Amino acid sequence: MCRLFALTSKDPVSPMLAIKALDVMKEGHDGSGVGLLLQGLGGPLEEMKDAPILSGIFTEEGIRRLDLFMMEKGFLTKYKITLKLPKEPVKGTPKRDIYLIRAYELPEGWEDLSQEEISQRLMMIRIQIRLMGEEKQDMIVFSFWPDTIMIKEIGDPMTLGTYLDLDRKELHARIIMAQGRQNTNYAINLYACHPFFIRGFCTMTNGENTAFIPIKDFLSTRKFPGYMGYQSDSEVFAHILHYAMAGLDLGIDAYKHIITPLQDEALSSHPDAEFLSHLKKSCRPLIIDGPNCVIGTLPDHSMFMAQDRKKLRPGVVGGKPGMFAFSSEICGLDAVIPDRDKTKDIQPMHIDTAIVSPDRQEVKICRQTEALNLPL
Amino acid sequence: MSSNRSLEPSALSLNDLPWQIRYNNDRCTLCGQCTAVCPVKAIELKVYRKRKIKTSVKKDQQHTNQYDTFYGIQQKTRVENACIGCAMCTMVCPNDAIAPVKNPGLDRLKFHINQQGVPRRRGGRRNSSESVLDQIKFTRISMLTDPALDAGRHEFEVKTLLGRVLSPEDSMKQLKEKGWMPPVREIYPLIIGGMSFGALSPTMWEGLQMGVAYLNEEMGMPVRMCTGEGGCPPRLLRSKFLKYVILQIASGYFGWDEIIHAIPHMKEDPCAIEIKYGQGAKPGDGGLLMWHKVNKLISAIRGVPQGISLPSPPTHQTQYSIEESVAKMILSMSMAWGFRVPVYPKISASSTSLAVLNNLTRNEFAGGLAIDGEDGGTGAAYTVSMDHMGHPIASCIRDNYLNLARIGKQNEIPIFAGGGIGKNGNLAANAAALIMLGASGVQTGKYVMQAAAGCVGTEEDRCNVCNVGICPKGITSQDPRLYRRLDPEDVARRIVDLYLSFDTELKKIMAPLGRSTSLPIGMSDALGISDKAAAERLSIKYVV
Numbered sequence: 001m002c003r004l005f006a007l008t009s010k011d012p013v014s015p016m017l018a019i020k021a022l023d024v025m026k027e028g029h030d031g032s033g034v035g036l037l038l039q040g041l042g043g044p045l046e047e048m049k050d051a052p053i054l055s056g057i058f059t060e061e062g063i064r065r066l067d068l069f070m071m072e073k074g075f076l077t078k079y080k081i082t083l084k085l086p087k088e089p090v091k092g093t094p095k096r097d098i099y100l101i102r103a104y105e106l107p108e109g110w111e112d113l114s115q116e117e118i119s120q121r122l123m124m125i126r127i128q129i130r131l132m133g134e135e136k137q138d139m140i141v142f143s144f145w146p147d148t149i150m151i152k153e154i155g156d157p158m159t160l161g162t163y164l165d166l167d168r169k170e171l172h173a174r175i176i177m178a179q180g181r182q183n184t185n186y187a188i189n190l191y192a193c194h195p196f197f198i199r200g201f202c203t204m205t206n207g208e209n210t211a212f213i214p215i216k217d218f219l220s221t222r223k224f225p226g227y228m229g230y231q232s233d234s235e236v237f238a239h240i241l242h243y244a245m246a247g248l249d250l251g252i253d254a255y256k257h258i259i260t261p262l263q264d265e266a267l268s269s270h271p272d273a274e275f276l277s278h279l280k281k282s283c284r285p286l287i288i289d290g291p292n293c294v295i296g297t298l299p300d301h302s303m304f305m306a307q308d309r310k311k312l313r314p315g316v317v318g319g320k321p322g323m324f325a326f327s328s329e330i331c332g333l334d335a336v337i338p339d340r341d342k343t344k345d346i347q348p349m350h351i352d353t354a355i356v357s358p359d360r361q362e363v364k365i366c367r368q369t370e371a372l373n374l375p376l
Numbered sequence: 377m378s379s380n381r382s383l384e385p386s387a388l389s390l391n392d393l394p395w396q397i398r399y400n401n402d403r404c405t406l407c408g409q410c411t412a413v414c415p416v417k418a419i420e421l422k423v424y425r426k427r428k429i430k431t432s433v434k435k436d437q438q439h440t441n442q443y444d445t446f447y448g449i450q451q452k453t454r455v456e457n458a459c460i461g462c463a464m465c466t467m468v469c470p471n472d473a474i475a476p477v478k479n480p481g482l483d484r485l486k487f488h489i490n491q492q493g494v495p496r497r498r499g500g501r502r503n504s505s506e507s508v509l510d511q512i513k514f515t516r517i518s519m520l521t522d523p524a525l526d527a528g529r530h531e532f533e534v535k536t537l538l539g540r541v542l543s544p545e546d547s548m549k550q551l552k553e554k555g556w557m558p559p560v561r562e563i564y565p566l567i568i569g570g571m572s573f574g575a576l577s578p579t580m581w582e583g584l585q586m587g588v589a590y591l592n593e594e595m596g597m598p599v600r601m602c603t604g605e606g607g608c609p610p611r612l613l614r615s616k617f618l619k620y621v622i623l624q625i626a627s628g629y630f631g632w633d634e635i636i637h638a639i640p641h642m643k644e645d646p647c648a649i650e651i652k653y654g655q656g657a658k659p660g661d662g663g664l665l666m667w668h669k670v671n672k673l674i675s676a677i678r679g680v681p682q683g684i685s686l687p688s689p690p691t692h693q694t695q696y697s698i699e700e701s702v703a704k705m706i707l708s709m710s711m712a713w714g715f716r717v718p719v720y721p722k723i724s725a726s727s728t729s730l731a732v733l734n735n736l737t738r739n740e741f742a743g744g745l746a747i748d749g750e751d752g753g754t755g756a757a758y759t760v761s762m763d764h765m766g767h768p769i770a771s772c773i774r775d776n777y778l779n780l781a782r783i784g785k786q787n788e789i790p791i792f793a794g795g796g797i798g799k800n801g802n803l804a805a806n807a808a809a810l811i812m813l814g815a816s817g818v819q820t821g822k823y824v825m826q827a828a829a830g831c832v833g834t835e836e837d838r839c840n841v842c843n844v845g846i847c848p849k850g851i852t853s854q855d856p857r858l859y860r861r862l863d864p865e866d867v868a869r870r871i872v873d874l875y876l877s878f879d880t881e882l883k884k885i886m887a888p889l890g891r892s893t894s895l896p897i898g899m900s901d902a903l904g905i906s907d908k909a910a911a912e913r914l915s916i917k918y919v920v
Contacts, residue, residue: 207522208522210516210889211899213898214898214899217898218784218787221786223784248545260893261893263531263533275551278542278551278557279544279547281541281560282541282544282546282787284541284787284897285786287893288893289893289894290890290893309892
């Protein structure tokens with residue numbers, strides 16, 4: 001089972017904090033890979049909040065093709081972070097030419113576009129680069145989004161963190177999501193590494209998604225080009241989140257009603273029973289069957305954790321005003337925020353969504369039995 | 377016959393018959409119960425003559441004959457009296473002296489059941505035990521990567537939807553605008569398929585209804601039963617139990633005068649309306665209730681004269697185009713109940729099923745599609761239709777589901793599969809396989825008759841006389857002397873047994889696959905089969 005750790009902090013902190021948490025939870029993952037999401041960036045990128053940042057791994061040839069492609073689209077490089085690698089590669093990690101983190105100036109003529117249109121175009125460009133890269137095996141792209149960096153690689157998280165020198169100031173961030181991978185399939189595809197990102201929504205999950213095929217079939221026929229990939233059965237959690245909030249205009253309080261709807265009496269006695277009954281029926285193919293612990297972030301930088309219907313996976317949320325962490329295990333939390341009030345740690349149960357809003361003052365528990373904020 | 381006499385072409389010997397009576401004279405008490413109970417009068421009391429020759433070796437002593445008689449049971453060999461293998465004789469024999477045995481060779485009867493130019497008609501099934509569904513295995517077992525669930529202790533939701541389910545976007549839009557939401561029923565995924573009042577005896581029907589009511593009211597299982605094309609008893613139409621009933625309308629419209637007139641008096645809406653366009657057992661042929669079974673009660677409920685055969689037309693009379701037939705009928709039926717009741721067509725599995733489905737996707741009032749495969753049962757049909765017409769259910773369901781999935785409507789039009797589910801006794805496994813191939817639920821009739829009422833029919837052409845009202849178990853007879861053999865209370869109890877055990881078995885399949893909170897519709901990654909061509913055809917894994 002993979003180990004997850006997510007951090008939301010008032011001030012930018014080093015990604016190595018999250019890597020450290022993964023390291024103390026090492027008994028639970030096999031060091032076969034790590035995935036990182038960094039948002040709310042500090043450092044120079046803080047000044048370029050609107051500039052989309054392309055994160056990925058490229059070969060020399062790939063970067064040449066990328067530059068041509070981006071130039072053609074009218075994107076100019078605004079800033080780049082170069083990860084200088086030691087000459088000696090680490091054991092178990094493939095040798096890569098370039099780990100790319102590059103912020104772009106938006107092309108001319110995009111200023112007047114709506115936010116929705118810009119988002120759509122950025123997503124389409126990411127998909128295009130991905131498809132180009134898959135064709136020639138020279139580009140892997142994780143995200144192309146403002147204020148967002150993603151790094152994924154095969155290997156032990158702590159070793160890779162040191163190897164890639166992730167402690168540098170440019171990478172400090174307010175939102176960090178990290179996953180230590182437990183590899184269950186031998187041919188590791190980096191597109192199968194968590195976290196998964198789509199238009200500002202990001203999730204990572206542990207556990208196996210037994211209802212993957214029907215969910216995938218449903219999402220991939222929503223006529224939304226971003227619902228693709230699915231190298232991992234967990235990618236659907238990010239897409240369902242996006243579909244619920246961006247597609248159906250629902251709040252995070254409704255997410256769990258889609259993936260793990262209430263049953264029978266709990267449903268009929270709910271204040272929004274009629275709405276939820278319709279939602280459950282129309283979103284029936286999106287019901288997950290666990291065992292899964294989902295940790296995610298939203299475009300407004302809220303962070304949440306939700307469990308499957310039977311709460312078969314561990315997960316704990318704790319912290320102090322200004323800094324909260326979401327962790328698979330308490331030892332991960334202890335390693336990063338040891339001075340918190342531990343009596344206030346929360347392990348969300350089967351009907352709970354634990355949410356820390358962007359003000360980072362408290363953990364709010366949203367129970368499925370409570371009334372919803374509906375856009376009706 | 378004598379050896380020097382001419383032979384009728386249809387004069388058969390015991391060896392020509394499919395079922396042969398093995399009779400043990402030593403054990404027989406000549407009580408006569410077997411000859412009385414035999415539904416086809418295949419056996420009779422016979423006086424046998426026996427001659428003993430006593431030869432002598434002495435010159436002065438003549439050889440003599442000694443004549444004797446004894447009594448025993450003889451099997452008749454006339455076509456109309458050919459043993460059907462029902463084994464009621466065995467059941468009533470106090471001394472285990474008699475039993476039918478299947479002729480291990482090829483019988484000749486088949487060539488002669490067309491006397492007076494009438495081809496064989498019968499009830500029952502296709503009489504083939506082959507089953508792709510039985511070959512499908514559930515191979516995606518949760519092991520260490522995710523824990524298998526506990527079928528006995530974890531929380532399960534074994535329910536499905538019947539009715540037009542809006543897409544999430546349309547659902548949100550209608551909720552925002554307070555628009556019309558199509559009626560959708562949450563039901564148990566095993567439906568008792570349409571067996572009409574008339575095809576079934578009153579005691580059988582009553583037993584089924586009682587069992588269904590008990591499952592709903594006492595066990596909390598939303599089980600539904602379809603009436604078939606034979607109307608519905610007036611008291612049931614006016615009772616609160618109507619909500620557990622799917623009313624079927626078919627091309628003969630039998631009983632619908634009564635139903636329409638009862639609408640203003642209905643306390644509850646029916647669960648749904650099924651418009652039957654085809655039946656898997658006899659695709660392209662209409663319903664048939666033979667005159668033997670049209671007695672006073674049946675004629676009253678169906679609104680027809682007594683003692684006449686009731687063949688429904690093969691198609692609805694309004695059907696000169698699919699739009700007219702399907703769209704208008706669905707709309708009319710929806711309107712009759714104020715758009716509060718789901719309406720869906722039932723068709724025979726066919727290579728043209730996709731066309732029907734595509735039509736339904738564009739009809740916002742279509743509440744689903746029931747597809748009945750070649751292994752479906754019937755109360756009466758021509759043997760040629762049953763044996764040779766039709767399409768297997770597995771690939772038809774799969775094609776239809778994948779077609780819906782391609783256009784993203786796999787949740788909007790629930791498909792229900794019928795025809796041969798559990799025909800070899802594997803009800804839950806067959807149902808689960810079809811659900812994972814894409815069915816939202818299954819319909820079954822024959823299994824219910826076998827399990828809940830002891831129908832003796834098998835896939836070996838056993839019994840199969842449902843059509844002429846002589847059902848030895850009283851399940852499909854309108855003769856009180858026969859149907860009194862069946863106690864409705866016992867049928868109801870067995871229905872409950874059947875559903876509870878099915879429920880446990882289904883959970884025993886779902887739990888190891890890591891599924892419990894929703895029915896694994898379309899979870900085809902869980903399926904495997906050792907037949908490569910079948911695996912390819914069904915888009916499931918080939919496993920050896």
